[in-house]
Each structure stands twice: as structure tokens, then as C-alpha cells.
Amino acid sequence: MRDVHCHILPGVDDGAADLDESLRMLEAAKAAGITSITCTPHCRDPYFDYDAMWDAYELLVEHADGFPLQMGFEVYHPKLMELGMQWAEYLHFDGSNEFLLELSTRATELEWNEYERTIFELQGMGYDVIIAHPERYRLIQNDISYARRLVKMGCKLQASSDFVRGGRLGAEKRPAKKMFDEMLYRYIASDAHNVDHYKAFAEAKKNYRTRGAHMRI
Numbered sequence: 001m002r003d004v005h006c007h008i009l010p011g012v013d014d015g016a017a018d019l020d021e022s023l024r025m026l027e028a029a030k031a032a033g034i035t036s037i038t039c040t041p042h043c044r045d046p047y048f049d050y051d052a053m054w055d056a057y058e059l060l061v062e063h064a065d066g067f068p069l070q071m072g073f074e075v076y077h078p079k080l081m082e083l084g085m086q087w088a089e090y091l092h093f094d095g096s097n098e099f100l101l102e103l104s105t106r107a108t109e110l111e112w113n114e115y116e117r118t119i120f121e122l123q124g125m126g127y128d129v130i131i132a133h134p135e136r137y138r139l140i141q142n143d144i145s146y147a148r149r150l151v152k153m154g155c156k157l158q159a160s161s162d163f164v165r166g167g168r169l170g171a172e173k174r175p176a177k178k179m180f181d182e183m184l185y186r187y188i189a190s191d192a193h194n195v196d197h198y199k200a201f202a203e204a205k206k207n208y209r210t211r212g213a214h215m216r217i
Helices: 019-031 050-063 076-081 085-091 109-125 138-143 144-154 160-165 172-183 197-205
Strands: 036-039 070-072 074-076 098-102 130-133 156-160 186-188
Touching: 019 036, 019 050, 019 197, 050 070, 074 076, 074 144, 074 172, 076 098, 076 109, 085 109, 098 109, 098 156, 109 144, 138 144, 138 172, 156 160, 160 172, 160 197, 186 197
Parallel strands: 036 070, 074 098, 098 130, 130 156, 156 186
Antiparallel strands: none
């Protein structure tokens, strides 16, 4: 069972503060049934330091006792635009063509059209686009057809498991349930920033399904 979105790397963003916390999170992930993790630190201000994030990944691998880890990034759309599309080559999941894209929670219709152009461009470059936590995006909260549009484009939608507690922003449970009812999600991910977030992951895994299966690997 792969966790495709997790802030487990030590000391690089608002997730694990240090290696000790990373290793406690790793044990909590195992207890929740996770068998591999894609580490996805924030590619957004004020956190993004590419070299430091790779160093943190290598440190965690060194201490993970062989647990399967993969390097990736949670790429915030405005930051990608700032860096330039050529950076996609360095931000997709290492060893695969998957690309985790985060959109703005308060995006307007005009901004959404820009997101879709970016997604088409990423797909044209050969990337398989995963959309992080669409249940947080106001346009989708108000109109689920925006989520349907993403799926129709070929995107894979990823629920962050804290929706079972109302979500990071407090309004995610209802839109998430609608998307589960329509089988729009492909993944449930922990989006874990600390040990406690794996409890929400275990609850979501138990009670919700993604397109006919509890989890996709």
C-alpha cells in the first residue's frame, strides 16, 4: 500500500522537524498498513530548497532500515510558474513519470483555466498528473464538476486523509464524500505532517474507497 503524499522528510518543510520525528512517522505509517512511501516535501515558498530536500531524503533512506521510499515533491502551481516548466524534469516522482500538483485553494475560474493549460502541458511532456487534495479547493467545494473536468482530462485525484476530521481548512469532508460517491478519487494519501495524521489515514482507508478499491498501488 503506497502513500503517494507525505511530509516525512526531516527539517525541510512544515512536516517532520528532525530525523527522530521522521522515524516515528515511519513507524506510524507501518502501523497504519503503509508498505511504501513517496516523500513529497513542499515545492512552494517559504520551504523549497531542492538540494536540502534531496539531502534529507538520503538521510532518511540511510536510517529507514530498507523501507521502500521514493523521492518526489508536492508542486504548488504558482511556484512551478515561477521556476518555469523546465523544472518539471526535476520535480516529478523519482523513477516514475508521476507528478503531484497542488492548486490554489481560492482559485478563480480564470486561474482554473490556467491550471488546465499547465496540466495539458505536463501531460504533453509525458507526465501522469496527480492532483493533491482537490477537496480543499473552493471551486470544487462549490461545484464538483470541476473535479469531473480534471478526471476527464486524465488527472488522478488524491484525497488527503484528514478530510475525515473535516480537513486542514475545516470544510473538506462534504466535497470529499461527494467525490468518493462518484468514484472520482484514485488515491487516498496520508499527507502526514506528524505521527497523529496516520490515525486519520487508517480511518479513511477503512471507511472509504477509491474507484472500486480501498487503495491504489
